[in-house]
Amino acid sequence: MPKFAANLSMLYPELAFMDRFAAAAADGFSAVEYLFPYAFSAADLAAQLKQHQLQQVLFNAPPGDWDAGERGICCLPDRQVEFREGFLKAIDYAKTLGCPRIHVMAGLVPDGIDPERLLATYISNLKWAAEQAGLENIDVLIEPINARDMPGFFLHRQDQAHEIVQAIDAPNLKVQMDLYHCQISEGDLAMKLRQYLPTGRVGHLQIAGVPARHEPDIGEVNYPYLFALIDELGYDGHVGCEYRPKRGAVADGTSDGLGWFKALTWH
Ligand SMILES: O=C(O)C(=O)[C@@H](O)CO
Numbered sequence: 001m002p003k004f005a006a007n008l009s010m011l012y013p014e015l016a017f018m019d020r021f022a023a024a025a026a027d028g029f030s031a032v033e034y035l036f037p038y039a040f041s042a043a044d045l046a047a048q049l050k051q052h053q054l055q056q057v058l059f060n061a062p063p064g065d066w067d068a069g070e071r072g073i074c075c076l077p078d079r080q081v082e083f084r085e086g087f088l089k090a091i092d093y094a095k096t097l098g099c100p101r102i103h104v105m106a107g108l109v110p111d112g113i114d115p116e117r118l119l120a121t122y123i124s125n126l127k128w129a130a131e132q133a134g135l136e137n138i139d140v141l142i143e144p145i146n147a148r149d150m151p152g153f154f155l156h157r158q159d160q161a162h163e164i165v166q167a168i169d170a171p172n173l174k175v176q177m178d179l180y181h182c183q184i185s186e187g188d189l190a191m192k193l194r195q196y197l198p199t200g201r202v203g204h205l206q207i208a209g210v211p212a213r214h215e216p217d218i219g220e221v222n223y224p225y226l227f228a229l230i231d232e233l234g235y236d237g238h239v240g241c242e243y244r245p246k247r248g249a250v251a252d253g254t255s256d257g258l259g260w261f262k263a264l265t266w267h
């Protein structure tokens, strides 16, 4: 069975962020991920990980002005200095948290800029980021995100992401394959896993039910089948549980929806 990580940005919305570590550990998780650590000190976050014996497996580099609607700045030509400063801050957090990978969001395609310039900026920033992160044995990940949830995002498809990763050819630059986004954008999940996991270029997996992004046992995707396939293909990384609990922010709403996880992991 794959190893699962609780995504603390989406799971446990009923709790304050700092209380979500304890809740994830109590539910049987041994690893966590979340979008952004920057509202907290790295030392406080590291203390939570230590106290609850959790491994931090992923977080995101600063995405620009998230509250204003930005979704990453890596492809934006006029934001290179900010991207690089933010990425170095992410490396500092990763070192304190013992986190081996950082997700870099590409950004929304702005009007009126030549797509070739966006791609050139994206590639140049990713090359630089992979070099910096490589000095600390950290992987850099890029994630295709579906256009229904994030219209105008630069990166929507697995083949596009893999083409970029291959072109840059840095050993620590990989794809974050979120099966929720992949199902919405392109489908054929089992064949996509068979195509991409053996390349060694998938650095992290994530899951959610489709179409509503609730628990993985709600919706059109047969996850037990895919978990067996992920094992068969020899993937030994984590699978991030990045979904919005169906019961929402009510007491025990997240834990009550974890029957699918407990059935797989509790013996
Ligand atoms: O939304 C997702 O999917 C993610 O993995 C986030 O890191 C970016 O929105």
Ligand SMILES: [Mg+2]
Residues within 6 Å of the ligand: 143, 178, 206, 242
């Ligand atoms: Mg994701």
